[in-house]
Amino acid sequence: MSSVGAATAALEFMHVSCCFPDRAKRGQSYAAVRQASLTVGDGEFVALVGPTGCGKSTLLNVAAGLLAPTEGEIRAFGSALAGINRDAGYLFQPDSLFPWRSALENVAAGLEFRGARRSDAHERAQGWLARVGLEAHAAKYPHELSGGMRKRVALAQIWILQPRLLLMDEPFSALDVQTRQLMENELLSLWADNRASVLFVTHDLEEAIALADRVVVLAAGPESHPIAEFTVDLPRPRDVAEIGLQPRFIDLHRQVWQTLKTEVLSVYARERI
């Protein structure tokens, strides 16, 4: 798969390091990510897994352009990234909707920010709300929607801009298992239509294998970096609720877990001290 993205990779991390001032020790800094190199090919779905606190979100923020790396370079579709990555849509882990905008206005927000006329934006937003099954809830405010509905609004809010790259930070981790599987299937069907490149961060290995073309394992932080990657050769379209029963899925799960386990245990051991 990696050969596909060689020329026009959606995202290339080249020896990226991110240092933050250490809160415990004044004047010192610690590196959340050290010398991380990673490529997301055009149209490729990459899942990033790793133990908690391994800098997964840091890498996403670098890819989004919200955070500039301390060292190294980040390239998006061939050109060096400076400032916000305009090709990227970012689905956050916590609620990110504007609480003072209705579902419809939330979905229309991106178009309005980018200069579309309000009426046009609302018209298109209505269509996208329908695609995520919420046309009846257009006038509701986020606090009047359930957690799953809010995530669907957030998906529509991003998808309406047709981003070439999707960044997702454990977007479904706060949902219950059934809603979560529905959302994962929803994501896969949306993705099947436009085949954007995806960088999907999760700590859930099953979610990673079920969704992705490739699973990248990050080392335990600090100074985290990718240590292994696995190509997921399961056929598409996939049904997240059933894929877990396939022998190949179980086989892959065992392989990735072998690597991940070492990292998880090392975090666990450190926290026990």
Added chain:
Amino acid sequence: MRESGSSIGARAQPKRAMWPWHLLLLSAVLGAWYALTRSGLLPSFFFGEPLVVAQRIAGWFITGKIFPHLGVTLLETVLAFAIGTALGLAVGLWLALSPFASRLLNPYITAINSMPRVILAPIFAVWFGLGIASKVMLGVTLVFFIVFFSVYNGVREVSPVVLSNARMLGAGRRQLLRHVYLPSATAWVFSSLHASVGMAFVGAIVGEYLGSSRGVGYLILQAEGVFDIDTVLAGIAVLTACALILDRVVSIAERRLLRWRPGSSAEHY
């Protein structure tokens, strides 16, 4: 905030209307006042008499004598409220978004805020004369800080995720201000509006009381000069009624504009 007082058990039952009880308490207090002053247990020279007070109020409204005074007082209040809120919102947004200005002005703001600002009234009277300008200015200084601090803190508590999301969706600096900071700050302004309407009123009355030729505060001052306690109480009653009406208007505006806020639809009592 308001509902937090009532326990969950109490809310499960259907609420009975409280207004008959409110009315009963009011009549009891008025009745006791009437009985005590009538019987001579309380000297009516110092405590007034409820019937005379009521007559005084009725007389004001029938002859129309009160309206120019009330109009001036309300005009001062509304102007002080509007100008103070607008200034507080603007300066609050500016300082919250500009760390240097914020750090530069921080000690001065703290100092001015801790100063008892009612004492500025005589100075304003000297600067702006005995007309409405000096009262409005006093009200503005009182309202400004209430709104300013809630906006300032509100902006700094804007969810970083919502902010990042807006930036990822393509919002520039101006759009962040208009679509994220401003709506977020508005919610905080509204939480302070009840307090600031009251303060605007205090500014107007205190200003009138210290020197004026019109307004309800002036009426009260005149009556006090001749120990006419009934008129003083009548003035106070009219002012209280006005304050209640203003507070009600703010509540209605709040419920309309903050429909998006969790719990706002249930917020009335």
